[in-house]
Amino acid sequence: MRIVFAGTPQFAVPTLQALAQSGHELTSVYTQPDRPAGRGRHLQASPIKALAIELGLPVFQPTRLRDPAVQAELAALAPDLMIVIAYGLLLPQPVLDLPTLGCVNLHASLLPRWRGAAPIQRAILAGDTETGITLMQMALGLDTGPMLMRRACAIGAHENAGELHDRLAGLAAEVMMAALPALADGRLIAEPQPEQGATYAAKLEKAEAWIDWQQPAVLIDRQIRAFNPWPVAQTRLEGQVLRIWRAHPDATPCPGAAPGVVVQANRDGVAVATGSGRLWLDQAQLPGGRPLPAIELARGRPLLGIHLGC
Structure with missing residues (x-):
């Protein structure tokens, strides 16, 4: 498959590394624009941009995906699939419709629980004993698309968000690699998310x-x-x-x-x-x-x- 990857933080790194070794064609990487960081507030590339450059992949950093020129640029890549993980930009319908197989998203919770920006932290705050990774077909709603694959894992009694983040990042890569053959063959059946049990993981303040x-x-x-x-x-x-x-x-x-x-x-x-x-x-x-x-x-x-x- 011709794959476009979209991600930004460290959480997305294991998945991009796995995709680079998968035998599929990574046509490009989309990530957030460089941001000021550190005491000097110098512009800093995202972890995904740094890895993409190391892998020799083309990098695109649009500020928004509603721009027709940005959408035309993406269409020219002729992707079969777009894989999104912690990207940080909303995908409008024209972008969702571009890849032949659509856009899929790896989310750090067992949907529909903890839709939104901070699922790892909110799960620990709530005292959840289990979380996981959900691979879903993307739709316009916030983490509301039909589910393609779920993988659960226990939350340790003394585990902090950083430790759980790293475990889930590795699990996301495993889920993506397990799903790719079935995605390519059209064997994955999308299951609608139940509304019962849906919760929202608000951004941390x-x-x-x-x-x-x-x-x-x-x-x-x-x-x-x-x-x-x-x-x-x-x-x-x-x-x-x-x-x-x-x-x-x-x-x-x-x-x-x-x-x-x-x-x-x-x-x-x-x-x-x-x-x-x-x-x-x-x-x-x-x-x-x-x-x-x-x-x-x-x-x-x-x-x-x-x-x-x-």
Whole structure:
């Protein structure tokens, strides 16, 4: 097949690597325009653009796909199939209609649960024990197209979003490789998504990273895991922002301690009272520093009795 690939972040890299070794003809790669990044705000290519250049593939970076000139450029490639994974641009109907076999999308959830921008993080926040990859035929709605293949995987009890992201990225490549022969032969049957159980995974906002110590320890733990590596859960420690990278919950009550108060800080660990149970801090970071084991943080300053979040 003649394949056009569209993707942008690191999540899409394993799939592009697998496609490059598949024996199919990758005609081109579409990715988002270079964006300012880092302290110097210099333009930086997406991970997919960097890999495409390394593979010697033509790269296109339109700002929108509704432009007739962009659509004509895509039509000239005469694709049999367009594979989309975390691209970041909406595909209008003329683009969806261009490839002979249409456009397919790899999505990081078991649809119809967690349609939208942040399915990995929202699954962890909600306490889901299972997620996966769905390959779907693309339609105009947001992640509403009929499903072609689904592959489930468990979410680890202590797994954070970065770790789950990497596992799902590898699983997406496996699903795509398993589906390609059947797509080429027309053997995959598209199954409409049920509306029952549909949920929306809204884009993450930095304001969500602030910890509310009134919440139970198990919910704060989910927040910390969901926001690692971005935007990283945070609280206030004596006027400074303390970023919490890793923690684990404990159902042991803290009688008489207000939520947010450090109830233990010694060689055995750092524990904070919450609305229900206590949260053990495993790794934290002060401004200008690097993430440290919380025990090391406690060695550098007295924490016992400190009220976090104030």
